[in-house]
Amino acid sequence: MDNKAANTESVLTFGELLLRFCIDTDGNWLNENSLPFYIGGAELNVATALALWGIPTKYFTSLPDNDLSTQIINQLMSRNIDTSIIHKGGSRLGLFYLTKGKDMKHDTVIYDRADSAFAELTTNTIDWDELFKGTSWFHFSAICPALSQQTASLCEEALIAASKRNIHISVDLNYRAKLWRYGKEPDEIMPQLVKYCDLIMGNLWAADKLLGITVTPGTDKSGQKKIYLQEALNSSELIIRKFPKCKAVANTFRFDQGSGIKYYTTLYTDKKLYYSAEYRAEIITDKVGSGDCFMAGLIYGFYNHLDPSNILNFATAAAFEKLFIAGDATKSTVEKINNAIRYEN
Numbered sequence: 001m002d003n004k005a006a007n008t009e010s011v012l013t014f015g016e017l018l019l020r021f022c023i024d025t026d027g028n029w030l031n032e033n034s035l036p037f038y039i040g041g042a043e044l045n046v047a048t049a050l051a052l053w054g055i056p057t058k059y060f061t062s063l064p065d066n067d068l069s070t071q072i073i074n075q076l077m078s079r080n081i082d083t084s085i086i087h088k089g090g091s092r093l094g095l096f097y098l099t100k101g102k103d104m105k106h107d108t109v110i111y112d113r114a115d116s117a118f119a120e121l122t123t124n125t126i127d128w129d130e131l132f133k134g135t136s137w138f139h140f141s142a143i144c145p146a147l148s149q150q151t152a153s154l155c156e157e158a159l160i161a162a163s164k165r166n167i168h169i170s171v172d173l174n175y176r177a178k179l180w181r182y183g184k185e186p187d188e189i190m191p192q193l194v195k196y197c198d199l200i201m202g203n204l205w206a207a208d209k210l211l212g213i214t215v216t217p218g219t220d221k222s223g224q225k226k227i228y229l230q231e232a233l234n235s236s237e238l239i240i241r242k243f244p245k246c247k248a249v250a251n252t253f254r255f256d257q258g259s260g261i262k263y264y265t266t267l268y269t270d271k272k273l274y275y276s277a278e279y280r281a282e283i284i285t286d287k288v289g290s291g292d293c294f295m296a297g298l299i300y301g302f303y304n305h306l307d308p309s310n311i312l313n314f315a316t317a318a319a320f321e322k323l324f325i326a327g328d329a330t331k332s333t334v335e336k337i338n339n340a341i342r343y344e345n
Contacts, residue, residue: 202252
Protein backbone atom coordinates (compact mmCIF):
# COMPACT_ATOMS: atom_id res chain seq x y z
CA MET A 1 0.00 0.00 0.00
CA ASP A 2 1.47 3.32 -1.05
CA ASN A 3 2.01 5.60 1.94
CA LYS A 4 3.82 8.83 1.07
CA ALA A 5 2.91 10.68 4.29
CA ALA A 6 5.78 12.17 6.26
CA ASN A 7 6.59 10.30 9.44
CA THR A 8 6.19 13.43 11.54
CA GLU A 9 2.45 13.39 10.94
CA SER A 10 0.07 11.72 13.36
CA VAL A 11 -2.12 8.68 13.37
CA LEU A 12 -5.58 9.61 14.65
CA THR A 13 -7.79 6.95 16.22
CA PHE A 14 -11.50 7.62 16.70
CA GLY A 15 -13.87 5.79 19.05
CA GLU A 16 -15.41 5.38 22.46
CA LEU A 17 -13.31 5.11 25.60
CA LEU A 18 -14.67 2.48 27.98
CA LEU A 19 -13.97 1.20 31.45
CA ARG A 20 -13.78 -2.61 31.58
CA PHE A 21 -14.70 -4.29 34.84
CA CYS A 22 -13.40 -7.84 35.26
CA ILE A 23 -15.64 -10.12 37.27
CA ASP A 24 -14.43 -13.61 38.16
CA THR A 25 -16.33 -16.82 37.50
CA ASP A 26 -16.78 -17.67 41.18
CA GLY A 27 -18.13 -14.32 42.37
CA ASN A 28 -15.19 -13.73 44.72
CA TRP A 29 -15.23 -10.05 43.81
CA LEU A 30 -18.43 -9.76 45.87
CA ASN A 31 -16.78 -11.22 48.97
CA GLU A 32 -13.57 -9.24 48.55
CA ASN A 33 -15.24 -5.95 47.61
CA SER A 34 -12.71 -5.70 44.83
CA LEU A 35 -13.36 -5.43 41.10
CA PRO A 36 -10.36 -5.05 38.77
CA PHE A 37 -10.84 -2.58 35.94
CA TYR A 38 -8.98 -1.29 32.90
CA ILE A 39 -9.23 1.75 30.65
CA GLY A 40 -9.96 0.51 27.17
CA GLY A 41 -11.86 0.71 23.93
CA ALA A 42 -10.62 -0.75 20.63
CA GLU A 43 -9.40 2.52 19.16
CA LEU A 44 -7.73 3.63 22.38
CA ASN A 45 -5.90 0.30 22.55
CA VAL A 46 -4.54 0.96 19.07
CA ALA A 47 -3.48 4.47 20.05
CA THR A 48 -1.74 3.21 23.20
CA ALA A 49 0.30 0.69 21.22
CA LEU A 50 1.30 3.16 18.52
CA ALA A 51 2.35 5.80 21.04
CA LEU A 52 4.42 3.21 22.91
CA TRP A 53 6.14 2.32 19.63
CA GLY A 54 7.11 5.91 18.90
CA ILE A 55 4.38 6.85 16.40
CA PRO A 56 2.89 10.35 16.87
CA THR A 57 -0.64 9.49 17.96
CA LYS A 58 -3.83 11.43 18.59
CA TYR A 59 -7.03 10.05 20.08
CA PHE A 60 -10.54 11.40 19.67
CA THR A 61 -13.45 10.47 21.89
CA SER A 62 -16.06 12.28 23.96
CA LEU A 63 -15.97 12.34 27.75
CA PRO A 64 -18.09 14.07 30.39
CA ASP A 65 -16.58 17.31 31.69
CA ASN A 66 -15.76 16.15 35.21
CA ASP A 67 -12.88 15.14 37.48
CA LEU A 68 -13.08 11.47 36.49
CA SER A 69 -12.49 12.39 32.86
CA THR A 70 -9.63 14.68 33.84
CA GLN A 71 -7.88 11.82 35.63
CA ILE A 72 -8.41 9.52 32.65
CA ILE A 73 -7.06 12.12 30.22
CA ASN A 74 -4.00 12.59 32.42
CA GLN A 75 -3.44 8.84 32.27
CA LEU A 76 -3.63 8.91 28.46
CA MET A 77 -1.22 11.81 28.32
CA SER A 78 1.23 9.76 30.42
CA ARG A 79 1.13 7.23 27.57
CA ASN A 80 2.29 9.96 25.14
CA ILE A 81 -1.11 10.13 23.43
CA ASP A 82 -2.18 13.56 22.19
CA THR A 83 -5.52 14.18 23.93
CA SER A 84 -6.00 17.80 22.82
CA ILE A 85 -8.87 16.93 20.45
CA ILE A 86 -10.96 14.96 22.98
CA HIS A 87 -14.48 16.38 23.10
CA LYS A 88 -15.95 17.37 26.47
CA GLY A 89 -19.66 16.88 26.91
CA GLY A 90 -22.39 14.43 27.76
CA SER A 91 -23.25 12.95 31.11
CA ARG A 92 -21.58 9.56 31.44
CA LEU A 93 -18.73 7.25 30.54
CA GLY A 94 -19.38 3.95 28.78
CA LEU A 95 -18.76 0.75 30.75
CA PHE A 96 -18.69 -2.97 30.15
CA TYR A 97 -18.26 -6.08 32.23
CA LEU A 98 -16.40 -9.18 31.09
CA THR A 99 -15.67 -12.38 32.97
CA LYS A 100 -11.94 -12.82 33.50
CA GLY A 101 -10.31 -14.88 30.75
CA LYS A 102 -13.14 -14.50 28.24
CA ASP A 103 -12.99 -12.55 24.98
CA MET A 104 -15.26 -9.84 23.60
CA LYS A 105 -17.26 -12.26 21.47
CA HIS A 106 -18.25 -14.32 24.52
CA ASP A 107 -21.80 -14.32 25.89
CA THR A 108 -20.54 -13.10 29.26
CA VAL A 109 -19.84 -9.57 28.02
CA ILE A 110 -22.33 -7.05 29.44
CA TYR A 111 -22.46 -3.54 27.98
CA ASP A 112 -23.50 -0.45 29.90
CA ARG A 113 -22.87 2.29 27.38
CA ALA A 114 -26.31 3.61 26.38
CA ASP A 115 -26.50 7.43 26.33
CA SER A 116 -22.76 7.73 26.91
CA ALA A 117 -20.92 10.93 26.02
CA PHE A 118 -19.60 9.37 22.82
CA ALA A 119 -22.99 7.91 21.81
CA GLU A 120 -24.54 11.36 22.14
CA LEU A 121 -22.22 12.94 19.54
CA THR A 122 -24.03 14.08 16.39
CA THR A 123 -23.03 15.13 12.90
CA ASN A 124 -22.24 18.77 12.09
CA THR A 125 -20.72 19.40 15.53
CA ILE A 126 -17.03 18.48 15.03
CA ASP A 127 -14.43 20.79 13.48
CA TRP A 128 -12.79 18.34 11.08
CA ASP A 129 -10.12 20.85 10.04
CA GLU A 130 -8.96 21.02 13.63
CA LEU A 131 -9.31 17.28 14.17
CA PHE A 132 -7.28 16.29 11.12
CA LYS A 133 -4.58 18.95 11.40
CA GLY A 134 -1.18 17.27 11.02
CA THR A 135 -2.78 13.85 10.46
CA SER A 136 -1.74 11.30 7.84
CA TRP A 137 -3.70 8.26 9.05
CA PHE A 138 -7.24 7.82 10.42
CA HIS A 139 -8.39 4.65 12.17
CA PHE A 140 -11.82 3.54 13.38
CA SER A 141 -13.56 0.24 14.03
CA ALA A 142 -16.92 -1.38 13.32
CA ILE A 143 -17.80 -0.98 17.00
CA CYS A 144 -18.68 2.71 16.54
CA PRO A 145 -21.33 2.32 13.81
CA ALA A 146 -22.78 -0.61 15.77
CA LEU A 147 -23.99 1.76 18.49
CA SER A 148 -26.69 3.67 16.59
CA GLN A 149 -27.61 5.18 13.25
CA GLN A 150 -26.54 8.52 14.70
CA THR A 151 -23.05 7.22 15.42
CA ALA A 152 -22.87 5.46 12.05
CA SER A 153 -23.67 8.78 10.37
CA LEU A 154 -20.96 10.48 12.44
CA CYS A 155 -18.45 7.87 11.26
CA GLU A 156 -19.42 8.49 7.65
CA GLU A 157 -18.98 12.24 8.13
CA ALA A 158 -15.50 11.60 9.57
CA LEU A 159 -14.56 9.30 6.69
CA ILE A 160 -15.70 11.78 4.06
CA ALA A 161 -13.70 14.52 5.78
CA ALA A 162 -10.59 12.32 6.00
CA SER A 163 -10.91 11.26 2.35
CA LYS A 164 -11.12 14.88 1.19
CA ARG A 165 -7.80 15.47 2.92
CA ASN A 166 -6.14 12.40 1.32
CA ILE A 167 -5.63 10.78 4.69
CA HIS A 168 -5.03 7.02 4.78
CA ILE A 169 -7.91 5.19 6.44
CA SER A 170 -8.03 1.84 8.22
CA VAL A 171 -10.86 -0.14 9.78
CA ASP A 172 -11.04 -3.08 12.15
CA LEU A 173 -14.07 -5.24 11.37
CA ASN A 174 -14.90 -5.88 15.01
CA TYR A 175 -18.25 -7.66 15.09
CA ARG A 176 -20.18 -7.27 18.34
CA ALA A 177 -23.58 -8.94 17.98
CA LYS A 178 -24.87 -7.43 21.23
CA LEU A 179 -24.38 -3.89 19.92
CA TRP A 180 -26.26 -4.10 16.63
CA ARG A 181 -29.70 -3.40 18.12
CA TYR A 182 -31.09 -0.39 16.28
CA GLY A 183 -32.94 -2.08 13.44
CA LYS A 184 -30.14 -2.26 10.88
CA GLU A 185 -28.09 -5.28 9.90
CA PRO A 186 -24.31 -4.72 9.85
CA ASP A 187 -24.10 -5.30 6.09
CA GLU A 188 -26.60 -2.46 5.58
CA ILE A 189 -24.23 0.00 7.26
CA MET A 190 -20.62 -1.13 7.00
CA PRO A 191 -20.13 -1.27 3.19
CA GLN A 192 -20.97 2.45 2.99
CA LEU A 193 -18.14 3.13 5.46
CA VAL A 194 -15.58 0.57 4.32
CA LYS A 195 -15.58 1.98 0.78
CA TYR A 196 -13.39 4.82 2.09
CA CYS A 197 -10.74 2.52 3.58
CA ASP A 198 -7.23 1.75 2.37
CA LEU A 199 -6.61 -1.04 4.90
CA ILE A 200 -9.26 -3.51 6.12
CA MET A 201 -8.55 -5.88 9.00
CA GLY A 202 -10.74 -8.58 10.51
CA ASN A 203 -11.43 -12.24 9.96
CA LEU A 204 -13.38 -14.30 7.45
CA TRP A 205 -16.52 -14.45 9.53
CA ALA A 206 -16.55 -10.74 10.33
CA ALA A 207 -16.20 -9.94 6.61
CA ASP A 208 -19.14 -12.25 5.96
CA LYS A 209 -21.34 -10.65 8.61
CA LEU A 210 -20.35 -7.02 8.10
CA LEU A 211 -19.58 -6.81 4.38
CA GLY A 212 -21.51 -9.68 2.81
CA ILE A 213 -18.29 -11.42 1.68
CA THR A 214 -19.54 -15.00 1.90
CA VAL A 215 -17.44 -17.70 3.52
CA THR A 216 -17.63 -21.15 1.96
CA PRO A 217 -20.05 -23.22 4.07
CA GLY A 218 -18.31 -25.56 6.49
CA THR A 219 -15.03 -23.62 6.50
CA ASP A 220 -15.29 -22.96 10.24
CA LYS A 221 -15.48 -26.70 10.92
CA SER A 222 -12.64 -27.76 8.62
CA GLY A 223 -9.82 -27.22 11.09
CA GLN A 224 -7.40 -27.23 8.16
CA LYS A 225 -4.96 -24.36 7.81
CA LYS A 226 -4.69 -24.88 4.05
CA ILE A 227 -8.44 -24.30 3.69
CA TYR A 228 -8.38 -21.22 5.92
CA LEU A 229 -5.54 -19.69 3.92
CA GLN A 230 -7.37 -20.31 0.65
CA GLU A 231 -10.50 -18.68 2.11
CA ALA A 232 -8.39 -15.72 3.24
CA LEU A 233 -7.12 -15.31 -0.31
CA ASN A 234 -10.61 -15.58 -1.79
CA SER A 235 -12.13 -13.21 0.75
CA SER A 236 -9.34 -10.64 0.34
CA GLU A 237 -9.67 -10.64 -3.44
CA LEU A 238 -13.44 -10.18 -3.18
CA ILE A 239 -13.05 -7.32 -0.71
CA ILE A 240 -10.64 -5.44 -2.94
CA ARG A 241 -12.88 -6.04 -5.93
CA LYS A 242 -15.90 -4.73 -4.02
CA PHE A 243 -14.03 -1.81 -2.42
CA PRO A 244 -11.44 -0.66 -4.98
CA LYS A 245 -9.93 2.02 -2.70
CA CYS A 246 -8.70 -0.78 -0.45
CA LYS A 247 -5.06 -1.74 -1.03
CA ALA A 248 -4.53 -4.28 1.76
CA VAL A 249 -6.64 -6.83 3.65
CA ALA A 250 -5.52 -8.62 6.82
CA ASN A 251 -7.10 -11.60 8.58
CA THR A 252 -6.51 -13.19 11.96
CA PHE A 253 -7.06 -16.84 12.87
CA ARG A 254 -7.22 -17.52 16.59
CA PHE A 255 -8.38 -20.89 17.81
CA ASP A 256 -9.00 -21.64 21.47
CA GLN A 257 -7.67 -25.02 22.57
CA GLY A 258 -8.78 -25.53 26.14
CA SER A 259 -6.82 -22.95 28.09
CA GLY A 260 -4.39 -22.48 25.19
CA ILE A 261 -4.30 -20.71 21.84
CA LYS A 262 -3.27 -21.39 18.26
CA TYR A 263 -2.77 -18.20 16.26
CA TYR A 264 -1.70 -17.08 12.79
CA THR A 265 -2.55 -14.28 10.35
CA THR A 266 -2.57 -13.24 6.70
CA LEU A 267 -2.02 -10.05 4.74
CA TYR A 268 -3.10 -9.61 1.12
CA THR A 269 -1.62 -6.73 -0.84
CA ASP A 270 -0.34 -6.17 -4.39
CA LYS A 271 -2.13 -9.36 -5.50
CA LYS A 272 -0.14 -11.56 -3.12
CA LEU A 273 -1.15 -13.36 0.08
CA TYR A 274 1.39 -13.37 2.90
CA TYR A 275 0.89 -15.57 5.96
CA SER A 276 2.60 -15.64 9.31
CA ALA A 277 4.23 -18.41 11.28
CA GLU A 278 1.93 -20.32 13.61
CA TYR A 279 2.02 -19.31 17.26
CA ARG A 280 0.89 -21.57 20.11
CA ALA A 281 0.61 -21.22 23.87
CA GLU A 282 -0.80 -23.49 26.54
CA ILE A 283 -1.77 -20.74 28.98
CA ILE A 284 -2.61 -17.08 28.29
CA THR A 285 -3.38 -14.10 30.53
CA ASP A 286 -5.92 -11.86 28.77
CA LYS A 287 -7.63 -12.20 25.39
CA VAL A 288 -8.90 -8.63 25.27
CA GLY A 289 -6.97 -6.27 23.01
CA SER A 290 -5.01 -8.83 21.00
CA GLY A 291 -6.82 -7.91 17.78
CA ASP A 292 -6.34 -4.21 18.52
CA CYS A 293 -2.62 -4.87 18.94
CA PHE A 294 -2.53 -6.65 15.58
CA MET A 295 -4.27 -3.65 14.00
CA ALA A 296 -1.75 -1.30 15.60
CA GLY A 297 1.08 -3.49 14.29
CA LEU A 298 -0.24 -3.21 10.75
CA ILE A 299 -0.49 0.58 11.00
CA TYR A 300 3.01 0.73 12.50
CA GLY A 301 4.39 -1.29 9.60
CA PHE A 302 2.72 0.68 6.83
CA TYR A 303 3.51 3.99 8.52
CA ASN A 304 7.19 3.04 8.60
CA HIS A 305 7.16 1.73 5.01
CA LEU A 306 8.10 -1.84 5.94
CA ASP A 307 7.69 -4.54 3.33
CA PRO A 308 4.53 -6.68 3.60
CA SER A 309 6.17 -9.73 5.16
CA ASN A 310 7.83 -7.63 7.86
CA ILE A 311 4.60 -5.77 8.50
CA LEU A 312 2.75 -9.03 9.03
CA ASN A 313 5.50 -10.56 11.16
CA PHE A 314 5.61 -7.57 13.48
CA ALA A 315 1.83 -7.27 13.80
CA THR A 316 1.39 -10.99 14.49
CA ALA A 317 4.08 -11.12 17.16
CA ALA A 318 2.67 -7.97 18.77
CA ALA A 319 -0.82 -9.49 18.91
CA PHE A 320 0.41 -12.78 20.31
CA GLU A 321 2.53 -11.08 22.98
CA LYS A 322 -0.57 -9.13 24.11
CA LEU A 323 -2.20 -12.43 25.15
CA PHE A 324 0.24 -12.57 28.08
CA ILE A 325 -0.42 -9.02 29.32
CA ALA A 326 -3.26 -8.17 31.70
CA GLY A 327 -5.39 -5.24 30.59
CA ASP A 328 -6.72 -3.92 27.32
CA ALA A 329 -3.55 -2.48 25.76
CA THR A 330 -0.07 -3.83 25.13
CA LYS A 331 3.01 -2.95 27.15
CA SER A 332 5.45 -4.68 24.79
CA THR A 333 8.14 -2.51 23.24
CA VAL A 334 9.22 -2.68 19.60
CA GLU A 335 12.41 -4.45 20.66
CA LYS A 336 10.53 -7.09 22.63
CA ILE A 337 8.11 -7.69 19.76
CA ASN A 338 10.90 -8.00 17.20
CA ASN A 339 12.60 -10.55 19.44
CA ALA A 340 9.34 -12.52 19.66
CA ILE A 341 8.81 -12.87 15.90
CA ARG A 342 8.67 -16.46 14.66
CA TYR A 343 9.58 -17.29 11.09
CA GLU A 344 9.04 -21.06 10.79
CA ASN A 345 5.81 -22.24 9.15
